[in-house]
Structures are given as C-alpha cells and as structure tokens.
Amino acid sequence: MVGFLGAVLLRLSLGDGYLRYVTSWMKWPLVATGVVLLGLTVWMLLRPAPAEDGDDHDDHGHKVPAMTWLAIVPGVIVFVASPPSLGxxxxxxxxxxxxxxxxxxxxxxxxxxxxxxxxxxxxxxxxxxxxxxxxxxxxxxxxxxxxxxxxxxxxxxxxxxxxxxxxxxxxxxxxxxxxxxxxxxxxxxxxxxxxxxxxxxxxxxxxxxxxxxxxxxxxxxxxxx
Incomplete structure (x- = not known):
C-alpha cells in the first residue's frame, strides 16, 4: 500500500497532474516523498523475515485490517479518472x-x-x-x-x-x-x-x-x- 501511494505521487508530480491540487513549487517535495515511499516498500520486501516464536506464532497476527485498504481509494481514483481542476x-x-x-x-x-x-x-x-x-x-x-x-x-x-x-x-x-x-x-x-x-x-x-x-x-x- 505504501508503494502504491508512492507511485501515485510520482505519477502526479512527474507530469502536470499535481497542479490540479497544489502550487507548482511543491513538485519536487512530492517527487521526493514518492521516492521515499517506494524506497520503504523495497526495503520492507527485501528485509529478512522475522523469526517465528515456536507454537506461539499466530498466522493471523499480521493481517492488515480491512478498513485500511480504503486508503488506496483516492489513489485508484487518480489513476482511473483524475478529477479536473477547480472551475x-x-x-x-x-x-x-x-x-x-x-x-x-x-x-x-x-x-x-x-x-x-x-x-x-x-x-x-x-x-x-x-x-x-x-x-x-x-x-x-x-x-x-x-x-x-x-x-x-x-x-x-x-x-x-x-x-x-x-x-x-x-x-x-x-x-x-x-x-x-x-x-x-x-x-x-x-x-x-x-x-x-x-x-x-x-x-x-x-x-x-x-x-x-x-x-x-x-x-x-x-x-x-
């Protein structure tokens, strides 16, 4: 999810899409934020898996709450049908x-x-x-x-x-x-x-x-x- 949000920020900031939401001086802060989020995603994917603690390990303990997935909805909207500028x-x-x-x-x-x-x-x-x-x-x-x-x-x-x-x-x-x-x-x-x-x-x-x-x-x- 973090990587997806980073990709959304890069998609907007490397084109003109970000200008619908913020001023032009925010281009490079948005690019930097997107790169950081994608970097964190790569780090989380490549880091060693934590050791399991015997029989006490709960396979369900690390599931992402269903409501958390709603956070990607704004990003999906931007990718599929980017809202127009204010008018x-x-x-x-x-x-x-x-x-x-x-x-x-x-x-x-x-x-x-x-x-x-x-x-x-x-x-x-x-x-x-x-x-x-x-x-x-x-x-x-x-x-x-x-x-x-x-x-x-x-x-x-x-x-x-x-x-x-x-x-x-x-x-x-x-x-x-x-x-x-x-x-x-x-x-x-x-x-x-x-x-x-x-x-x-x-x-x-x-x-x-x-x-x-x-x-x-x-x-x-x-x-x-």
Missing part, C-alpha cells in the same frame, strides 16, 4: 468572498502598448478599486480565464488562486458586458475590452469589462494564479 462550480459559490486587497506599494500604471495589455483578473479588480481606477481607465486590456455564470444570466471571465493547495482556493471574476453570446461554461477565453467606469469590488456593482472581442483559449497546464 466554475467553485467560483460561482465563492462569488461573495472578500476580494484580495491591493498591494501596499504604489500602483504603477500599465505599460505603454499599441494593443491590449494582458492583465490578470485579480489585478484588474484591485486596479479598478484604487485611485478611482485611473491606472486602467480608457486602456485596452486583455483578461484570460474560464467562463462562469450567475443566476441573472450574466457571465464572467474568472480565475482561481491558491496559496498552497486547492483547499484554500479563492476566486476572482469580472463581469463581461456588451457580449451577450456567452461561451460555454468552464471554457477558457481571452476577453479584450475596457473597464466599465464606476464598477469596482466593494462598490455598488461588480467589476466589469466592456468587451470588444472574446477569443477561445486552451486551458493552461496550471489553471491557478
């Missing part, structure tokens, strides 16, 4: 969570550009909420994320961030206006447009972008910010 389902249920505060440092203007500037969804939100949105006002930006929706028929370009693992995930989303043909939920898109003045986190309305174009995108290997 619209979580984001739609975290819509009212507090938005991450803007950094304490001075908010720098967006770089000069002849075309749209790529901005992270969370950054776009806190830029809208400080200095009256002056750093993004009248600027063409491009937000990339997956599509989530709400009960009122609105749709959003959305990203999920994790600090350590999927258990601490938080969602950021920007409402897309003037583009009624919503793409498929959970599909990835790049939305180009301009900030809708007056919309900001914590205000009377959600942060919104007036879309000039929406283009499909492939989901990145690491879907979290």
């Amino acid at each position: 619209a389902y979580l984001a739609e249920r975290r819509a009212d969570d507090p938005v991450a505060a803007a950094p304490d440092a001075k908010i720098l203007p967006l770089p000069a550009s002849d075309g749209p500037v790529d901005v992270e969804v969370a950054e776009f939100m806190w830029r809208a909420g400080v200095e009256d949105g002056s750093t993004i006002k009248d600027r063409d930006v491009r937000l990339t994320g997956f599509v989530s929706t709400d009960d009122n028929g609105n749709w959003y370009v959305t990203r999920i961030a994790i600090a350590c693992c999927a258990a601490d995930a938080t969602a950021s989303r920007v409402r897309v206006e003037d583009y009624d043909d919503a793409p498929e939920r959970d599909s990835w898109v790049a939305v180009t447009g301009r900030w809708v003045e007056g919309t900001a986190p914590g205000g009377k309305s959600e942060t919104a972008i007036e879309a000039s174009s929406v283009e499909p995108r492939e989901a990145p290997a690491n879907t979290y910010q």
Whole structure:
C-alpha cells in the first residue's frame, strides 16, 4: 500500500497532474516523498523475515485490517479518472468572498502598448478599486480565464488562486458586458475590452469589462494564479 501511494505521487508530480491540487513549487517535495515511499516498500520486501516464536506464532497476527485498504481509494481514483481542476462550480459559490486587497506599494500604471495589455483578473479588480481606477481607465486590456455564470444570466471571465493547495482556493471574476453570446461554461477565453467606469469590488456593482472581442483559449497546464 505504501508503494502504491508512492507511485501515485510520482505519477502526479512527474507530469502536470499535481497542479490540479497544489502550487507548482511543491513538485519536487512530492517527487521526493514518492521516492521515499517506494524506497520503504523495497526495503520492507527485501528485509529478512522475522523469526517465528515456536507454537506461539499466530498466522493471523499480521493481517492488515480491512478498513485500511480504503486508503488506496483516492489513489485508484487518480489513476482511473483524475478529477479536473477547480472551475466554475467553485467560483460561482465563492462569488461573495472578500476580494484580495491591493498591494501596499504604489500602483504603477500599465505599460505603454499599441494593443491590449494582458492583465490578470485579480489585478484588474484591485486596479479598478484604487485611485478611482485611473491606472486602467480608457486602456485596452486583455483578461484570460474560464467562463462562469450567475443566476441573472450574466457571465464572467474568472480565475482561481491558491496559496498552497486547492483547499484554500479563492476566486476572482469580472463581469463581461456588451457580449451577450456567452461561451460555454468552464471554457477558457481571452476577453479584450475596457473597464466599465464606476464598477469596482466593494462598490455598488461588480467589476466589469466592456468587451470588444472574446477569443477561445486552451486551458493552461496550471489553471491557478
């Protein structure tokens, strides 16, 4: 069982599968843990068998409790049908969570550009909420994320961030206006447009972008910010 869990960790960490559950910096700790577990398995298989103690030896004394085998169920699930990354389902249920505060440092203007500037969804939100949105006002930006929706028929370009693992995930989303043909939920898109003045986190309305174009995108290997 120890070896099986080690194999699961190596399978996840040597590919991109681990990025569905933890941040990228945990790759090598997971690899090391998998190697250690497999090493322990080899050691247990090769070590000399303990000497039997005459008639007192109980053939049933070393059986593994049946409930212990349930520990391999998560590993089997990962091998057979690996769960997808967190997406619209979580984001739609975290819509009212507090938005991450803007950094304490001075908010720098967006770089000069002849075309749209790529901005992270969370950054776009806190830029809208400080200095009256002056750093993004009248600027063409491009937000990339997956599509989530709400009960009122609105749709959003959305990203999920994790600090350590999927258990601490938080969602950021920007409402897309003037583009009624919503793409498929959970599909990835790049939305180009301009900030809708007056919309900001914590205000009377959600942060919104007036879309000039929406283009499909492939989901990145690491879907979290």
